[in-house]
Amino acid sequence: MHPSSTVRPGVWIPRLLAVTFIFLAACSSSTNSGSTSTTAAPTNSTAPATAAGADLPALVRQVEPSVVTVLTEGGVGSGIVYKADGIIVTNAHVVAGVQDVTVALADGQQVxxxxxxxDEVSDLAVIQADRTGLPAATFQKPLPQVGELAVVMGSPLGFEATVTSGIISGLHRQIPGSASxxxxxxxxxxxDAAISPGNSGGAVIDAQGEVVGMSVAYIPPTAGxxxxxxxxxxxxVVDVADQLLATGTARHxxxxxxxxxxTPEIARLLGINRTSGVVAMQxxxxxxxxxxxxxxxDIVIAFNGQETATAEELIAALRGTKPGDRVQLTVQRGAKTEQITVTVAERPAT
Incomplete structure (x- = not known):
């Protein structure tokens, strides 16, 4: 582990990333509500997600029973049913500093x-509700595509079973830590689907009703x-939840x-003649x-001999390693290609 390492002090490629995050608000809320939601059995699907022709009311009925409200002494957040025996996943900041919480289920019961x-690094937590026979959500491990439908479900400001919709606007984003x-x-x-205080830990679903993500943060209008x-x-979510259930901790x-x-634009800025690979932006x-x-x-074009054409492929390859592993990256720098050995570390908490 490298506790002194951090992403933020790194060097940015000029002109490629110009966005500064002025303020980040973790989205748990201090307001409670007593409303309930209807029930419906979730279904599984492996079809590619698409916004075209999506029946939003049907999607909501399908997933709504798997989204819960998490009530603590300090406020309210959301959660997703992970296993039928009462295992629920949420954000770590929703349950920070507490061991006992109350879960408001879609059938109106509070348990x-x-x-x-x-796990503070990923901002994920697992809780055990005193209830079995819950409708577990289906998690889609492959990343969605930019432009696909995104439906956000949770309890913003304590309003249970709130639904907002938009699209997947971007992938592989990085934001500074918040005060929480x-x-x-x-x-x-x-x-761009609305996420508000209280949505933390709630579901982001696709056009098949599968969970593609867990709401964690938003940048408020006051920051422009x-x-x-x-x-x-x-x-x-799946990786960390399984680790927490097995050992109580998670390693990254x-x-x-x-x-x-x-992209062609980045390739032109870097002055290279290449059409695929992963840029080390920072x-x-x-x-x-x-x-x-x-x-x-630098352009990472292979990870342990396997081609990495996209950032998703590189991240997936890294997920298959553990701290202490030595991996070989094939890297292009200008016209030169070289092999670089990197020792995988544990992601620092700060």
Whole structure:
């Protein structure tokens, strides 16, 4: 683990990333509500998600029973039923500092629950509700595509079973930590579907009713933002939840680069003749990648000999490693290609 490493002090490629996040509000709320939602059995689907022809009322009826409200002494958030035996996933900042919470289910019942484990790095937590036979949500581990339908379900300001919709606006986003979470949040899904205080821990679903992400944060209008919400990818939720259930803790492979899929525009700015690969947009100071010699603007074209054509492929490959593993990256820098060995570390908490 490299506790001194952080993503924020790294060097940015000029002109490529100009957005500054002025203020980040973690979206748990201090307002409660007593409304209930209707029930419907969720279904599984492997068809690609698309916004075209989506029956939003049917999607809501399908997923609504799997989205709950999490009540604590300090406020209210949302959660998603992970397992039928009462396991619910939510954000760590929703249950920060408490062990006992109350879960308001879609059938109107409120049941006690205990925090099984929490991970501040990913801002994820698992709670055990005193109820079985719950309708578990279906999590879609592959990332959605930009432009696909995004439906946000949760309890903003305590208004249970609230639904908003929009599209997937971006992938692999990184935002600074808030006062609630502390650590920067990485590899997020961006959406223009409204996310508000209290949505934290709620579901972002696709046109098939599968969970593609968990609402975690938004940038408020007071910061000059319009419809900037963020969600943790479903694959991260599943990975961390399974670790928390197995061991009570979660470990995160980390090399310290912020990846972006190479585009023709970025290739022109970098002056390279290449159509695929992953750009190291930022390299964290004193990170494993920096210590191995990787620089901002390098193009990662293979991970342990397997081609990495997109940022998603690189992130998926990294998820298959653990801290302490040594991995070989094939990197293009200008006209030169070289092999660089990087020792995977554990993602720092701050």
């Amino acid at each position: 006690p629950a205990k925090v099984r484990g929490a 979470t502390g650590a920067p949040l990485v590899d997020l899904i961006q959406t 933002a319009v419809a900037l919400g963020f969600a943790i990818p479903a694959a991260t 492979a980390y090399i310290g680069i912020q990846p972006a899929t190479l 390299v964290a100071t004193r990170s494993p990648a920096a210590e191995a010699g990787i620089q901002p603007g």
